[in-house]
Amino acid sequence: KKTYAVGTPFSKGQKRRGVEHGPKAIRDAGLVERLSNLDYAVHDFGDLTFKHLEKDEHFMHVPFPRTVGRANQLLSGAVSGAVGAGHTCIMLGGDHSLAIGSVEGHAQQCPDLCLIWVDAHADINTPLTSPSGNLHGQSVAFLLKDLQNKMPEVPGFSWMKPFLSARDLVYIGLRDVDPGEHIILKTLGIQYFSMRDIDRMGIQRVMEVTLDHLLARKQRPIHLSFDIDAFDPSLAPATGTPVNGGLTYREGIYVTEEIHNTGLLSVMDVVEVNPTLGATPEAVEATTSLAVDVIASALGQTREG
Numbered sequence: 001k002k003t004y005a006v007g008t009p010f011s012k013g014q015k016r017r018g019v020e021h022g023p024k025a026i027r028d029a030g031l032v033e034r035l036s037n038l039d040y041a042v043h044d045f046g047d048l049t050f051k052h053l054e055k056d057e058h059f060m061h062v063p064f065p066r067t068v069g070r071a072n073q074l075l076s077g078a079v080s081g082a083v084g085a086g087h088t089c090i091m092l093g094g095d096h097s098l099a100i101g102s103v104e105g106h107a108q109q110c111p112d113l114c115l116i117w118v119d120a121h122a123d124i125n126t127p128l129t130s131p132s133g134n135l136h137g138q139s140v141a142f143l144l145k146d147l148q149n150k151m152p153e154v155p156g157f158s159w160m161k162p163f164l165s166a167r168d169l170v171y172i173g174l175r176d177v178d179p180g181e182h183i184i185l186k187t188l189g190i191q192y193f194s195m196r197d198i199d200r201m202g203i204q205r206v207m208e209v210t211l212d213h214l215l216a217r218k219q220r221p222i223h224l225s226f227d228i229d230a231f232d233p234s235l236a237p238a239t240g241t242p243v244n245g246g247l248t249y250r251e252g253i254y255v256t257e258e259i260h261n262t263g264l265l266s267v268m269d270v271v272e273v274n275p276t277l278g279a280t281p282e283a284v285e286a287t288t289s290l291a292v293d294v295i296a297s298a299l300g301q302t303r304e305g
């Protein structure tokens with residue numbers, strides 16, 4: 001089983017420049033080299049090429065809907081192809097709107113997949129609830145069957161339909177949830193562990209309950225969508241929507257170690273690394289090096305050698 005990294009230099013799910021340089025920055029932090037000397041080498045598939053569509057008017061207050069939709073259609077095919085060929089896939093972002101295509105492509109091959117969303121944010125706004133209109137804060141709403149009657153037809157997304165059940169999703173790291181998102185989380189009964197839950201329960205218990213919730217009835221492929229802003233901004237400053245009080249290094253690594261130990265990781269997204277937002281070169285390096293560390297940990301690198 002080979003591991004393929006696919007670069008997705010894309011930023012139109014949000015308004016800040018620079019996140020399209022995430023894939024290169026993560027590579028420059030030594031992704032392939034750091035992992036090659038271990039027995040789970042990562043093969044670099046290179047970057048997907050996204051074209052910006054000329055006529056792409058806002059949909060309500062949502063910018064670039066067709067460009068984002070098209071990028072995700074392309075990514076969906078790439079992820080479906082990689083997983084279909086029996087590989088583990090690491091998607092290097094780019095903003096978190098790319099999870100729409102990544103998870104959809106994965107589900108084409110693995111319809112019974114479960115999704116672990118590690119993030120300061122729930123990314124579950126609909127166009128009607130989103131305060132910003134930015135699609136990187138709406139990704140999960142495009143995936144859930146349970147939200148179908150709440151979602152308008154967004155131009156650029158007619159190639160897909162929602163496929164995920166709310167019970168097949170767990171959030172870890174939430175600490176900045178919009179009012180509309182909170183209502184959706186509660187109404188759909190989605191399992192989530194906020195930073196307060198982690199403070200109360202500890203990360204070991206959170207992972208125990210998460211994996212039991214998702215895998216107890218049936219073992220199935222895991223899609224891990226990891227937003228680097230899940231970490232405390234002191235560890236991952238070079239990102240677009242930092243929020244204080246995030247995961248420690250050890251908590252983040254424990255999450256990926258536990259997911260590796262299931263043997264079920266099939267696709268991992270690492271998104272929202274924006275190398276232009278680091279105040280110093282050291283801040284950028286800290287963020288990109290952390291991204292490599294969580295990927296290595298998810299692929300089996302252990303702290304005990």
Ligand SMILES: CN[C@](CCCC[B-](O)(O)O)(CCN1CCCCC1)C(=O)O
Binds near residue numbers: 095096
């Ligand atoms: C919490 N929701 C936000 C952020 C989405 C972050 C996307 B991610 O991929 O990085 O997780 C923020 C909305 N707030 C913006 C500032 C004013 C209050 C609302 C949104 O724009 O939907």
Ligand SMILES: [Mn+2]
Binds near residue numbers: 119123136227272
């Ligand atoms: Mn996110």
Ligand SMILES: [Mn+2]
Binds near residue numbers: 120
């Ligand atoms: Mn986030």
